[in-house]
Structure formats: C-alpha cells, structure tokens
Amino acid sequence: MPEPRSFLFASFEGGGSVTPMLGVVRRLRARGHRVRVMLEHCNRPEVEAAGAILIPWTRAPNRPVRDPDSEYIRDWAEPTPQEGMAHALDALIVGPALAYAQDVIAELAREPADLVVSSDLILGVPLGCEAVGQRVALLAMNLSMFPMPGIPPMGPGLPPARTEEESALHAAITEGTHALLDTRLPVLNAARAALGLAPLAHVAQQLEVASPLLLATARAFDFAPDVLPPDMAYLGPDLSEPVWAEPWASPFAPDDRRPLALVSFSTTFQNHGGALQRVIDAIAGLPMRAVVTLGGSIRRGALRGAGNVVLVESAPHHAILAEAALVVTHGGHGTVMKALSHGRPLLVLPHGRDQADNAVRVTERGAGLSLPPSAGVAEIRAALARLLEEPGFTGAAMALGAAVVREAEISPVAEMLEAEARVRACCEAA
Numbered sequence: 001m002p003e004p005r006s007f008l009f010a011s012f013e014g015g016g017s018v019t020p021m022l023g024v025v026r027r028l029r030a031r032g033h034r035v036r037v038m039l040e041h042c043n044r045p046e047v048e049a050a051g052a053i054l055i056p057w058t059r060a061p062n063r064p065v066r067d068p069d070s071e072y073i074r075d076w077a078e079p080t081p082q083e084g085m086a087h088a089l090d091a092l093i094v095g096p097a098l099a100y101a102q103d104v105i106a107e108l109a110r111e112p113a114d115l116v117v118s119s120d121l122i123l124g125v126p127l128g129c130e131a132v133g134q135r136v137a138l139l140a141m142n143l144s145m146f147p148m149p150g151i152p153p154m155g156p157g158l159p160p161a162r163t164e165e166e167s168a169l170h171a172a173i174t175e176g177t178h179a180l181l182d183t184r185l186p187v188l189n190a191a192r193a194a195l196g197l198a199p200l201a202h203v204a205q206q207l208e209v210a211s212p213l214l215l216a217t218a219r220a221f222d223f224a225p226d227v228l229p230p231d232m233a234y235l236g237p238d239l240s241e242p243v244w245a246e247p248w249a250s251p252f253a254p255d256d257r258r259p260l261a262l263v264s265f266s267t268t269f270q271n272h273g274g275a276l277q278r279v280i281d282a283i284a285g286l287p288m289r290a291v292v293t294l295g296g297s298i299r300r301g302a303l304r305g306a307g308n309v310v311l312v313e314s315a316p317h318h319a320i321l322a323e324a325a326l327v328v329t330h331g332g333h334g335t336v337m338k339a340l341s342h343g344r345p346l347l348v349l350p351h352g353r354d355q356a357d358n359a360v361r362v363t364e365r366g367a368g369l370s371l372p373p374s375a376g377v378a379e380i381r382a383a384l385a386r387l388l389e390e391p392g393f394t395g396a397a398m399a400l401g402a403a404v405v406r407e408a409e410i411s412p413v414a415e416m417l418e419a420e421a422r423v424r425a426c427c428e429a430a
Contacts, residue, residue, distance in 0.1 A: 001031060010039075010100075010119065012039070015295075020216055022050040026051060026240070038056075041062055045244070093123055104125050104134075114422075121140075130209040138207065142216070143354050157356025157357050157359055218236055221403075241318060242267075245315055258288050259388055261283065263292040263293070269297045272297075272298070283309055285381055293313070317338045321339065324342070325387075326388065329348055367397040
C-alpha cells in the first residue's frame, strides 16, 4: 500500500457531481489515506458514509438541507443561457471566491494537507491555495465547463467542427465565453488583492495555479483531441450510487414483459416539472412501463401519474437499468454514464449547464436522441417509439457503453492523486 497522505477535497452541493467525487474519496480511504471534505451541511451523511471527515463551509455558501427552497444556484430562472451563466458566476464560480478562499486557508492552517483537490467550478479554492503556496489539483466531475483546446466550447451542445465555418463558430463562441468570464474579473481581482496577490488579466488564469486538471469522464465519451495538454487527463467516470438512494423492489408483476424506461431528471431544481410531466404523458400512451426517480428536486404531488408509470423519490439506478430498455433524462453526466454503462439508449431533454453537451455526445455516436425541453407529448412519444423499435440505438449505446466501462474499471484516479501528493511532500522535504 502507498504511504498514507492527507487530502483535502473541496466542492459544493452540485447535485449529481457529489456522488462521483465521493467515489474518488472512497477509493483513497480504501488505500489508507486521510481525507477531509469541505462541503455543505446537507452532505454530511454522504461524506461520512465515504469514510471521510466533513468540514462545512462557514463563510462560503452552505445549504443546511437538500431541497429546492435552499438552492442558491438558480440559473434556470434567467431568461437566456448567457444570463444563466452570469448568475452561476455570481452565485458560485467567482462571486464568493474570497469566502471560499478564506475558508480553505483557515482549514489548512488548522490542519495541513499534502494535496487539495477542488471542484473546477469554485475558483476561490485555487485562489486560497495560491495565497498560501498550497499544491492543488482540479477535479471536474463531468466535462470541463471552461474552454479547452481542441474540444468544442461548452453550452450550445456543439459537435466537433468539420468545416472552416464551424471552426470559426467555435472560435467565436470560445471568445464570447472568455468575455463573459472576464465581466467578473474585477470581483476576482478584488479577492486577490484582499489576499495580497497581484491582479490577473483574465478570469480563466486563476485555473492555471492548479495542476493537473482531471476530468472524471470517459475519453471515449468526450470529443477529446488526439493530443491532450500536458496538465490534463481523463480518469474515466465513477459510477457510484448516492447513499440516499432508497432500496429498490420492482412494482411491476414478474411476468410483465412491456419494455421498461428509467426516467431521471436533475437532483437539483431546474424548473423541469413541466418537461417531466410531458414525458409521463407520452409514456402513458405507449405499450411500455416507466419508473420516474424524483431525486428530491420535484415533489411527487406536483406531477400527474399514469397507470404504467411509477413515481419514486429515489432508487439505485443500476438496479433499474439492469431491467430497463431505455433511459429518459435531462442529460446529467452521472445518469448518462450509468445508462451507457448498461448499454441503454437515451432520450435527452437538456435544460442547461453541461446537459446539451452530454446530449450531443450521445446523439453523435447514435446512442440516442435529443429533444428540447419544450418538446410536446407527441414529439416525445415519437422519439420513444423510435428508441424502442430501431435496434441501432441500442447497438450504438452498447458499443459506447463498453468503452465507458473499460475506462471506469481502469481509472488511475487514486494513483494520480497519490503522485500529486508525493510531489508536495518531496518539495517540503527538500
């Protein structure tokens, strides 16, 4: 076993991103390392179940419970995707940077760490680490939300550029993304000044103090360039189930042979009740069955059920996927990875964030279909019928899923983080 090290993870209640991060924590704990996790009060049961120590945020945002009323990231309420991104910058990525930095600095003063491992969406953590000379790695629990060389810019759900015109469009969107980020440069530089650091020319430069950037997704899933930047690596996805998932027993008769769908939308509220209701109504008119997992973001009483649709608060997705024929989802990374790991085709109705980008990676490989969240019942029903009737979707999902599973099984995440922790220890010894 490797020499025990001390790791400090830092993240936020980001719905589906918490479970795979704690899967990484669990791997490190199994190898004998000490792990603390700076997260929110509502995540205490998950952190402790992973064998780690919760260090709640004090100055930074901290939700006491997981319910829609306590959410502080409300990008779904903004009229345009650009304004939604601006809201996320203010609520999480840049706005509370000084608060996150101060919390991290205080915790490192209380107990040092060989390595800080931070969500890539909290710029305050690498900021705090820079201020005290702490080594930090960034861990993206899905695709990178920041522009990356050779990868289509995030947001619109773009496939790889195939023409000069498409390349020019990608470049223009990337430039626009950096321009939007830099509208919050004064806030970030004010936080840097408060910590005695020089100003930056661009917001994205704050990421450069961290190394490496680790993407907890499958390279086979992403539109990865042939040659990766030297400080970037794919780890494969973590396919863990959340500890709050309730036990599963099928409510359907054992001899019911109608195809089964898992319907799973966001575990954070994205005003997706209307789209979820239309999915239920579409399934009601088809010779199939469905299980809808609400995930705590939509209250059961807000939806009308159907005779062939069962609504549950939560359930372990792997158990349902073992029986399912397809998946209907908003396109969250965790649900997409689990669906593909079972070779199940997807119908994706993306609501924002990284979801359109996950959707296009599914559709470009022929592993499913995508519709806008405003799609009507007839349109959803027709897409579901195609997924059930055309075997090519299942074949493509099985092929892509096999590659995803291979990367998950050989993930080097523990070894890579151990290597980064050793670098700091060696530097201090020198």
